[in-house]
Amino acid sequence: DAGVIQSPRHEVTEMGQEVTLRCKPISGHDYLFWYRQTMMRGLELLIYFNNNVPIDDSGMPEDRFSAKMPNASFSTLKIQPSEPRDSAVYFCASRYTGSSGNTIYFGEGSWLTVV
């Protein structure tokens, strides 16, 4: 089975540019999460969705960040305008409510560098 798929794997962009990160969750999963990994804060929850509806976006750092989930198989995280402090690894994860455990499954991450 395919896991969580993220693109791009690596992105280098100039300050002020728009960045769009993409995620395809595991088929059938009804929860989708966006996390950001930095040295200082570890894995930080930005936002999560249930059945394509945002449930909690309290971790989104500021208005420059936005996330959408237009359908069950696709989500985007957009940063506009980007700043050097946004440089981090962004992970998407998903899970299925009906599964017995508490596992969430992560993608391989998108490495973002803003110069």
Added chain:
Amino acid sequence: DQQVKQNSPSLSVQEGRISILNCDYTNSMFDYFLWYKKYPAEGPTFLISISSIKDKNEDGRFTVFLNKSAKHLSLHIVPSQPGDSAVYFCAARYSGTYKYIFGTGTRLKVLA
């Protein structure tokens, strides 16, 4: 405001010995705790979990202990192997939700 804290950024252990990774939390509303393992350039993968109504869960070489009164959990790896070298994240789930909060991670290095 870090609700899940891993105060040791790194740990080195000799192969065959026990590795103990620690995690503290501040919120009493967490009902499940998890440990994830992360290799470089990969996403975190689930390792083991424990419900807040238990104090121990074991899976092979991995055991998680939960001390609710101290708001502390630990992961024991016995015996440690070089392949265990990775970053370990502690995570907690808010009761009644699927909101998972992760810590800052501890980098474990197992020396051959």
